[in-house]
Amino acid sequence: MSFPTSQPDDSLSTSNKRPKPFVCDRALLTAAGLLVLGIAIVFGKSITFGFVNWDDPWYVTNNALIHSWSFENLYGIGTETVTRNYAPLTIFSYLLDYTAWGEWAGGYHLTNLCWHALNSVLVCVLLRQLTGRVYVALAVALLFALHPVQIESVVWISARKGLISTSFILASLCFWLRENRTSQDELIGTGLFLVALFAKAIAVVLPAVVLLYDWLIRRKSFAESLGRQVVGFLLAIWFTLLTTGSQKIVGGGIRHHFALNKIEVLGLDSMLLWRYLGMLLYPVERSIMYDPPLYYPLWIVLPSAIFWTGLAVWLFRSRHTHPWLVFGFAAALLPLLPVLNLIPLTTIINDRYLYLPCIPLFALGVTGVDWACRRIPRVPAATMNTALASLAIAACGWMTQQQMTMWKNDAALWKQAAEISPELPIVQYQYALSLWNAGDESKAVDRLEYALSLPRVDEYDRERYLAKLEEFRSTAEETAERTAGLENATR
Structure with missing residues (x-):
């Protein structure tokens, strides 16, 4: 399988030659208009949503760095980490938002x-550049734009760093992934x-993607391809060290997987790859946190590990006959590598980690369906392609609209998470905070007590959960006393 380079049955295409990047012809403008319209229809409701109590207070509502344009704030934006991430451009975007919108969450959304x-338009531009076919590019871009797995990245204000980083990654790739690339x-x-x-430091994978493109697609030697990425790899190493140092901070998130050794992590990763594919193929029951098993029976893990190893070997051997297939799988895997806990993170699996990897996977899927449809006799390939793509895109848009309401406020977000991952103490703790903020004090206390009863509460969490529980009870008693005093005074 390979990306088609010709344009049969592509009604949106205007030329049999691959267009130059960023050429705004009628076909591309039409595609961009459809993408913007689709996003507005499907995600537009999110501007009525508020902030949530997961990272939003640190990035926005309680972040003094974005509240003024003072020299101290600008210096802090450029030098400080926020919630274990060094992302000065992202924090600067919040400064712009705060200047424009103040504390209105809709503006940030x-x-x-x-x-x-x-990003959706850039996906279309890049795929058109690579395939020469607007149909393929538009289909992939629409899936990318409207798929339910994107809800977390788009609707969560604190996920902004992934959106901004992806914009510049895609723009960079539009220049790097050219057959006749110039020094400029x-x-x-x-x-x-x-x-x-x-x-966002996830961009560290870009030099590896370009190296593979030069080696596999442009047929350059590996040494030459590597030599052209020396500067990129040095920058990537620098930012990797910055991020690794920040991520070692203890506290918050999920940490019970820290006890796994590297072999156990690799076994877990072999199962998580299936989970990620399942999230794209069957995108139901979204959650801000998931609780996958850390240990699987050997008779499940071993075949999984053998499959992925065998696939990797087959792809390597097929690099000359199926270079685009190899490049597509590699481009999907590379953005996942930093979040597979080879370097421990306070999370295991998240929807937002698929924001970049889904692009090559959707591209492989669309071109694979196109390849199959062209081999069905007496059925117009264009008709079949259009019908299947329209059905998939419409289904994605509908499911996204149905599922995104979980992000409308704290209570909805953590209620959903508590249903999906009830055994995670941090989920129950955050749910308790949301209930308390909503004024449901008794349920908040009950939920926090339940969080403390869960077996995976470590000493760090137990200490802060107990402190919060004491604060809740003390505040509830003071409120009850004031209420009783007011009632006695009015008698």
């Missing part, structure tokens, strides 16, 4: 939608890569 719309293209691509790093 609107900014997220704009970044996501830009490489210089611009490197500059955009550096900007992407300042938004």
